[in-house]
Structures are given as structure tokens and as C-alpha cells.
Amino acid sequence: MTTEITRQIGIWDAGGQVCLAVDPAVYSIEAALAAGYRFTDRAYVWLEPAADRETGYCVVLRPKAAGDDLQALSGAFANELLDQALRQRLEQRFGGLRTLMVAQAFSEGNLLGTDDDSLAVQSALDTSAKR
Numbered sequence: 001m002t003t004e005i006t007r008q009i010g011i012w013d014a015g016g017q018v019c020l021a022v023d024p025a026v027y028s029i030e031a032a033l034a035a036g037y038r039f040t041d042r043a044y045v046w047l048e049p050a051a052d053r054e055t056g057y058c059v060v061l062r063p064k065a066a067g068d069d070l071q072a073l074s075g076a077f078a079n080e081l082l083d084q085a086l087r088q089r090l091e092q093r094f095g096g097l098r099t100l101m102v103a104q105a106f107s108e109g110n111l112l113g114t115d116d117d118s119l120a121v122q123s124a125l126d127t128s129a130k131r
Contacts, residue, residue, distance in 0.1 A: 017062035017071045019048075020077060024056045028038060031084040032059055038080050 022032060029047070036045035036059065044062040051058075059081075061073055104110075 008022070017061050018074045019051060019058045020047055020081075021058055022056050022081070027081050028087050028088060031058065031081055031088055034084040034087075035059075035077060035080040038084075039077060042068070044076075066130055081108075 001019075003071055030046060036047070039045050039061065042064055044064065046060050048058045049061060050056050059077065063070070063073055
């Protein structure tokens, strides 16, 4: 039931469910799991190795409600996958800075132990930017 158009974008309709072929170099398994979790209210979601087991993995979506539009569901999932991948990259880049800011906000004193907070914050920004 695969059409040429859906094959080009890595989406296959397989009788009431859809498979999105995902390249792990672009979207990590963690991003797919997070996106899948966000969809558990409207679809059954599972991950499988790709058929050739070398090109990544497939995210399989089966709508919980009969008659749901598979194309709309797969498009919404692709958007959520992009969102989760970006969240991961931002966490890798700025996670240390966020942790520092939250710790400072809840502390009673200056966690940095310096009178010149601006230099310490700039140092934390520089460290985050290098990641």
C-alpha cells in the first residue's frame, strides 16, 4: 500500500497504521521516545529497527480512534519529533547554565562565591556556547 510520494518522505501506510522511517543521525531514539510519549493519548506508538537494520528505525503509529487521518497524525508526529530533537540540543548546549540559574534563584546566598556576578555568568555562557 506504499505510494511513491510517501516512500520519498519515509512514511508508509500499512493498513490502519503508519510507519515513519527515522534517521538516527538526525533524530535520536530519545527524541523519538519523548515524541511518542506525547502521542500516547491519541495513538499506539512503538519503535522498531528499520527493515534493513542499517538505516535507523521506524516509529509505528496506530490511531486509537477509528477513522483518524493517518497523514495528519504522521505529520503532527514529525513536527513533535523535530521539537523534541531541538529541546535535546538546547539542553546539551545550555543545560549547565539553566542549572546554575535555578540553583542561584533558590539559594540564600551567592553560589558563585564572587562579588562580580557578571563575570561568572559570562563564564557560564562561554562554557555553554562551546558545547
